[in-house]
Amino acid sequence: MIASALLAVTVAFPRPGQTLPPVAASYMSGAVPRGVTNLVVQGKPVEIYRTGGWVTMVDLAEGENEVEIVADGVATNVVVMVERKPKPKLDAEGNPLPPPPPKVYEKLAYAADEAQTPPAGKSPAEVLVVIDPGHGGPKDTGAVSPHGFFEKDANLALARDVKAALVALGYRVEMTRESDVAVPLYDRARGACEKRADAFISIHHNATACDKDPRIVRYTAVYKWNDIGASLAAAINARMGGVLEGDIPNNGVMHANFAVTRNPQVPSCLVETDFITTPEGEEAIWNPARRRRIAAAIADGFADWASQSVP
Ligand SMILES: [Zn+2]
Structure with missing residues (x-):
């Protein structure tokens, strides 16, 4: 049986x-x-x-x-x-201790002090973009869809389409991985710094927290950490919001302390395209025509940002 x-x-x-x-x-x-x-x-x-x-x-x-x-x-x-609920930490008199202070993140050891400015004035052939398909390898699958598809594969499929769309616009593109291999998290941003890339875009698909209902949580968003990443995130999000209008809500630009967005040197952002954890999201993500439209929106958003004049 x-x-x-x-x-x-x-x-x-x-x-x-x-x-x-x-x-x-x-x-x-x-x-x-x-x-x-x-x-x-x-x-x-x-x-x-x-x-x-x-x-x-x-x-x-x-x-x-x-x-x-x-x-x-x-x-x-x-x-x-x-898991068992952790016991609250108490002081000597049995009162609950205040929450720990927020983490302070230090500059990436390999990054330059000077933040790079948007590459306005450069021709597309002089502009290098690093595209980072999130997760990868046997251990880091990312989120899992109802049919058991892995986020790492959805990320790579979209990243390949983003690369093709950027190359078609004349930009130079490098990927942090071209296949299903593990890449340490901090090596992803390190490569962009060492190559003095003009921008770094990490591609992901979202998942709800395990205690949230995936049927009611679905949106697109772009995450940034610092000021140099903010305008890149805004330009990409504007185009993504346009192409996904009437499909899924756009949560706009969100602040996030991800290892790949905290780059002090290279303008960086992280795209959370859609939610892989809802059956509707799972189906939409594997639609190649929709994926190419999203890829074109990311590339067009990048091009908008790259041609912005520096104030
Ligand atoms: Zn992810």
Whole structure:
């Protein structure tokens, strides 16, 4: 019966046996084979999307949780672990300690002190852009979609299209990875500094926090850390918001202390294209025509920024 149970339904997140942080509820996602029309998770009916993907919220308790998934009468039980809540830190008198101060990030050791300005006045052939497809390699898959597709692959597919769109505009482009290989996080920004690249654009696809419902969280956004990254992020976001209007909401430019956005030398930003964790997002991300439109928007946003006159 195990074989038929495995055929009936797959679970992409949380993986069976996965340990989650201390949460009272988490999303669970997966896919059913064609023809399955009835899905019940933890006693509640769950909507199956056009592609067979599904997602729902499940209640969890500290320790071991057994979640029953019934697809057309065939049950699969998935065991998920939930970590214990950490005890609050107390002072000598038993009062809660104040939260720790926010982290202060130091300049990247290999970066120059001088921030580079936008390459206005340079011809496209003199401008070098580093495109960074996020994650990669067997251990760092990034987020996982209901059918078990990895964010690292979606990032590489979009990054290749962005590279093609930028090359078509005449820019020089280098990628931090051209295939499914692991690249250490800090080496990604290091390369851009060492080559004195004019800009660094990291390409990602978003995932909701495990206790947020992916069915109601979906948007595009571009993240920046410092002033030199802000105008690059704004130019790319403006074009992305335009091309995705009526498709998904645009959350605009957001501030984020990511390792790849904190570059003090090279204008840098991180694109969170869409959410891979909702079945609708998963389907949209693998639409090649839509992906090329998004890639063209990123390239056009870059070109807008690169030709801005420096104040
Ligand atoms: Zn990512």
